[in-house]
Amino acid sequence: MIIFNKQYIRKGFFIQTNKKKIIYLDRDGVINKDFGYVYEIDKFEFISGVLEACKHFINLGYEIVVVTNQSGIGRNYYTKEDFIKLTNWMKSEFKKNGIDILNVYFCPHAPEENCSCRKPQIGMITQSLNDFDIDLQKSWLIGDKMSDIQTAISANIPNKILISKEKEDKVLHVVETLFDTINIIKQ
Ligand SMILES: O=P(O)(O)OC[C@@H](O)[C@H]1O[C@@H](OP(=O)(O)O)[C@@H](O)[C@@H](O)[C@@H]1O
Ligand SMILES: [Mg+2]
Numbered sequence: 001m002i003i004f005n006k007q008y009i010r011k012g013f014f015i016q017t018n019k020k021k022i023i024y025l026d027r028d029g030v031i032n033k034d035f036g037y038v039y040e041i042d043k044f045e046f047i048s049g050v051l052e053a054c055k056h057f058i059n060l061g062y063e064i065v066v067v068t069n070q071s072g073i074g075r076n077y078y079t080k081e082d083f084i085k086l087t088n089w090m091k092s093e094f095k096k097n098g099i100d101i102l103n104v105y106f107c108p109h110a111p112e113e114n115c116s117c118r119k120p121q122i123g124m125i126t127q128s129l130n131d132f133d134i135d136l137q138k139s140w141l142i143g144d145k146m147s148d149i150q151t152a153i154s155a156n157i158p159n160k161i162l163i164s165k166e167k168e169d170k171v172l173h174v175v176e177t178l179f180d181t182i183n184i185i186k187q
């Protein structure tokens with residue numbers, strides 16, 4: 001039996017980092033089909049392969065955080081309560097498939113409000129760092145707009161993937177659906 005010298009432990013030689021590694025997921029266009037300001041359960045259609053991809057991430061030890069712009073609230077297309085109702089349903093659907101979503105962060109503001117949380121601003125990422133002990137260097141951000149990728153750049157998240165049918169030469173990883181990221185995120 002090895003007895004660690006208490007003074008070493010006191011000096012932090014054996015501090016184990018339990019920092020979380022996160023997959024930050026954009027919602028519309030990544031988790032669900034983006035029909036435009038989706039806020040009703042019957043209009044929320046999971047994109048094929050999303051559940052399998054999320055199970056893959058969890059098997060690799062990641063936790064999943066959703067970061068979503070919801071300007072439809074600020075534009076008065078729907079209410080914050082509508083969004084929360086849909087979000088609770090979405091989380092329950094993930095849960096039914098063995099996938100726990102650590103948290104969903106959303107920006108309810110319209111673009112003209114110039115808030116600090118609407119992507120590509122990094123307010124939602126910063127809030128997640130306040131809420132959890134996260135290792136951003138081992139985390140990923142996956143989105144369907146270049147503004148999502150810009151969020152990762154601004155937040156110093158080194159690993160980012162664009163979900164798009166067009167090749168964006170400014171982004172190293174461009175795939176058509178979240179399922180395709182299984183071939184990229186392997187540890
Ligand atoms: O992709 P995330 O961030 O999860 O959510 C995007 C949605 O809030 C909506 O964002 C809008 O952009 P504007 O917010 O109007 O610029 C449009 O792109 C809509 O099609 C889209 O549904
Ligand atoms: Mg999106």
Ligand SMILES: [Zn+2]
Nearest residue numbers: 107115117118
């Ligand atoms: Zn905001």
